[in-house]
Amino acid sequence: MERINLHEPGNKGEEQRTGSEWCRENEASMKPVNHIMKQVLRSGAAVITAMVIGSVPFSFAQESVAVRAALVTGGLPLDDPNAAAWSSAAPASFPMSPQVHWPNRIQEVTVKDVSVRALHDGKQVAFLLEYSDPTQDPDDAAAFEFMVGDKKAHFAHGQPMLQVEGGPVNIWFWKNKAGKAVDMSAKGFGTLKPQAHQDVNAKGAYSNGTWKVVFSRNLSTEHPEEDVQITPGQFISIAFAVWDGRKDAAGELVEKGSQKSVSSWWYFRADAPPDYSSYMYAAVAVALALGFQFVLIRKLKKGQ
């Protein structure tokens, strides 16, 4: 204790020297080598710490912000909402709101959450949409929405933004009584229309108060201006909508058109095939660092 106290004033004095004093003394006497050594070690430690911090992955992001399609071989369950293969795909769940963003609005909707899974085989993608709905109705319907191309699109049918030039959206629409999907495009309210080229399939199955609907399509199509193009490894914006086809006491549909359950934009990604190149890059880096050390130490030893 006492020894430390005795030394303290001296240490402090040293640390209070200014940079220019240091240089002068350095040139003159070359004495404070220890201090430099400390500086070197300290900055080395800083660099190493920075590297460690920089490479710690930020893993606290919520899982449900993205639907992920795992890459599978040996066939996708394109037609079968109840296929066993779906249990191998991780579900992501998304909250839904009644559409109160533009007229005509609706203040209450049946579906408050959807769960989405996806699989792909490098050629095609299949999505399984699941949600609870107490009754099966002919007008039950659901849709996926995707941004198309590089321009951002507003989640409400790609409605025009005032300061940003937006792009179109691609909408895959399924209705129970139609028993199929309609591949559509929109760029703003009132512009939604079926495409000339129909590339999407859908099949629904209802049981125990739950709808399961499979949507499928080729990852890429020949119409990149209107269809979302799915490149494995890339995140794509995706949104959902659901209509419960129930009728009110007067026999009118409650949820129809813009009166539906909607989500915001979330992300979808088809997994890329495993890529081991970063292991190779890391190995090259390790070899270079080892070589660097080897050369350095050899040179140091020779120099003495």
Next chain:
Amino acid sequence: MGALGKPIILMVAMYLFLKFVLPNIPGSAPLPSSLIFLYLLLTASGIVIYETLSGESKDAFWGPMQRFLTGEGSGGLQVLRYGVLILFPLLVGWETYGSTASSDLPPTEGRTIHPAPPGEYTGLSNPVPKTPDNIMQGKGFYAAFCSPCHGGNFDGKGPAARGFNPPPANFADPTTIAMLQESYLFWRIKKGGVGLPIEGAPWKSAMPRWEVELPDEWIWKIIMGEYDGAHQSPRTWE
């Protein structure tokens, strides 16, 4: 050629190797430019250290490092020395892996919550007199048009709020309308989410563009009702 010749040739050779030879090794791919940069940096620092070692004046600087690295006379530091010699390449490798492995996380989109308003929406003052009647009316409009998202309690927790990301603003929170001028609110309410500039990520916002549905006078009354109901007051520049 001179003293500079060799390092330059070495750097160029290294670059050519990384750029053209390495990608042709089976199972490899073109290197990202950040990686080439990292490798070149390593090579360059190696060269710098190698070259500077010769000068006598550098002995003082390198002496302790030298003793530490060569392990001569470092005594108890031997363990630390091996640690450093093993850890350094591993860290370089780890860092390289981290910077080249494709990320599994969705892109993070920073969103500026209060971007600058267009010029014509700065400094406007509320033309509606602040009477109890007008405030009442404003609160009524708020209840009809805004509360489904922003909540009857002005807390952003309306019955329709849950699916929206970003969530509807919480007006009771001191970081929303309490920080803003009435003029700014007028802009945000009139133009809605789609009126935001690119840094506000307009494509994600559910905030309606009320100018297509409500007259300006109603919007000014709503602003009054909103501040009163949320127990906040507009920011002013004294």
